[in-house]
Each structure stands twice: as structure tokens, then as C-alpha cells.
Amino acid sequence: MAHWLMKSEPDVYGIHHLEAEGSTLWDGIRNYQARNFMRAMVPGDLAFFYHSNTSPPGIVGLMEVVETGLVDPSQFDPASKYHDPKATRDKPRWDCVRLRHRRSFTRLLSLETLREQFEAEELAVVRRGNRLSILPVSEPVALRLYALLGESA
DNA sequence: GCCAACGTTGGC
């Protein structure tokens, strides 16, 4: 079982949306590196939910991967901002995973705190200018995150 | 294959 960190802007899709929905299709990923991380996910993996492009940014919850290898439907939708004219039903370019809500943390684990606790080599989200929306989290780092959140692993 | 221009992300 692996850990991940997944970013979303709370105005667009925040932890409260996931709480209300229970589970969601994590679609709209249009970066090959992030896509490849999704392809490496296995049902049962856990993902820290990170609020980006907000103040203050940070980790707000925990999700569980429930389904992988799904075709991202938004690539075929001309009305979607994620529409990809190069994608066809026969040859989709983008896929996505389904995630289920596990926890909403009572307090934010802020980027500021993450910067105090982790080096960029350990947890890439603390690196200035990092734009990758999905990141792997090593087990030692995951354990330290749980400790900082006051959670048992 | 190189690389400059451009676009996007995201913190501040």
C-alpha cells in the first residue's frame, strides 16, 4: 500500500466537496508525470488531499484509491476545459482514478509547516515552484505526516 | 535534435 499527495484548488474541488460526494473521479489531469503516477496507483493506496492556490495552502484530508485505470471522460467533451482534440475513444490519452473520502483533518497541515519539517528531496511539494499535482509520498514521510497530524497510521 | 517562445501552476 502506497501513499500519494494530490492537489486541488478548494474553490474548484475541495475536501468539503469530497465529504459531500463520498467519492469522486479525479479527472482533468493533463500532465504526463502526474498521469503516470495515477497509473502506478493500486486500489487501497491512500492519498493526502492538499489544498493548493489558496491561503494558506496545505494538507486537509485523506483519501483512499478505490478504482484505477479509468478513462477520463472530460477529454472527449468539447465543452470541458479539459477537452483534448487529439484524444479519441479508440485511443484515449488521459485516464483517472476514483477516490473515496477517508478523513477530513481538524486542522490544516500547512505548507509552511511542511517546509519546516521536510526537505524537497523527501517531499517535493515543499520545493518552490513545484507544479506537479500528484506526488508520491514515501512510507517514512507518510508516517511523519500522520504524526504531525496527530493521527495514528 | 536543439532551443526559444509560450503557457500553466501555484506561492506569495
Add this chain to the structure above:
DNA sequence: GCCAACGTTGGC
């Protein structure tokens, strides 16, 4: 709004 980082595109 600014700007750093960096992926993508397109001319050659």
C-alpha cells in the same frame, strides 16, 4: 499582480 519553475510546442 508578480514571478519562479518547468513542461510543451514549433521552427529550423
